[in-house]
Amino acid sequence: MSSTEPERPAVHVPVLLHRVTELLGPACEGDGAVLVDATLGLAGHALALLRAHPGLRLVGLDRDPDARAEAARRVAAAGCTGRATLVPAVFDELPDVLDRLGLAEVSAVLFDLGVSSLQLDRPDRGFSYAVDAPLDMRMDPAAPRTAADVVNTYPAAELARVLRVHGEERFATRIAAAIERERAREPFTRTGRLAELVRTSIPAATRRTGGHPAKRTFQALRIEVNDELGVLERALPAALAALAVGGRLAVITFHSLEDRMVKRVLAAGAADRTPPGLPVPLPGHGPTLRLLTRGGEAPSDAEVAANPRAASARVRAAERIRREVAA
Template structure:
């Protein structure tokens, strides 16, 4: 059977929690000339749903992956100049908006983690279940690859990355095994790395917690793409960018991402007056309110249709007032 063309694959892809995201962002976009920013455009599924739901809305789609931008461009071409696609990392949001002459926007969506395009393209090296080059770059023009990390980082730095970004309790054992193995021959493909990681984990621990290499591959991907640094940068930028009535929605897929989102949203939705004041001065009042109670999860039906949605955590807030 012939493989689907890239634009066909994009059109067939249903993004995580699409209907819930459209519903929660729609009140901010239900006016002529509204502007929505999709900071992680991917294959354009969320953006397409927003454009269909709001015929006068403009979408600014940002992605660091040129392949994703090309596929999204084909998918969104029917919307003409209502869709503006930008090659950038989402923490460059202030510069993107400045270049487009946009001071404020009405909604921002961040769907974090890997896109289906990155997972399914084995040559990108993200999947631990398939032997592939050790790449893991979301933007192929970036110099740092997973091969560079595993072949050049010290054992101490590898331990730090695996423990911090992968929450891997056997980080030190894995790092030492990697350093030993690369002394015999550099790593260039994923299968050998997976084997070294698996061998470093005690047999009893391999039976639980999913694939033995899952946490280590997550850690390497985060390091290669500086994902948490970018997220730390984009959250305050998005908070600054939305107008009164504007909404920010984020889909996170692991605890490290969700913790950053939770903390940023908690700060934005909290008053900042010292305890004991009889009233909160205007300049210390919260500028946002929560739209979700904690982190929402996909429905069982959605997870059944799309197992990759299982780990998603969804949070959203709305600006209620300008900074004093």
């Protein structure tokens, strides 16, 4: 193995580990309880819950074969292989996965969104703007579209929309125009060239604050390549529908686009849907969820000091308190 392809990832530090295990723990206590880790990654959260609850069964989903292989090794090392089923799937495939496994409902679901530690720590995957590498960013290396495809083929207006919407980049139009100009000279194939172009496209005064100038552009491209927001929009209702009464959902987000979507879905489930103006709540129109967190909870200062990648993380959680009543 070369120095850019380590045999195994560095020590993995799961974000908000204590809080997530605290939030999901009550739903994982009984024998036969089923936890779905919809974004398995390196299985840090899942292993903590498996160790804490000897009767718990894990269904772990991940589209990344490298992540699944490392997760399987860690699960085996913990002696939990017999209680774990790891599935090559994107998390919006959850209903099909549960159907194939014969699971009508589950006890807990966890989403730990964004790019995984393994993907960030492997420069050849192209997720980082800090290291020159192929412009890839696919969470599933077999997926057809790379970040280079997006950068080199999207019309400038569409590229600007991606940067503005997915990256909340206020200089999206300027960056897209620069990309269009430079790709006509030579297609983009490396992260280093793109990161430098973004840096020089942003006014110098702006570059002095807010971290690396290419951060928002790389986030936007990663989200576009992997359809992250579309997948999440489809997956959240499916995960809630799969929860048993008393089951719990926890979602860790890393940027405001994800967090707003999670907030909206959970708030809708926790609201009474009796039409306005009626004197009493209608039967069957009450909340189906109970919120377990006050807004998006952030990691402690101590956790951020120990693990800087946790700085932007927020967790929201809810418990199913009743089933929907069929119309």
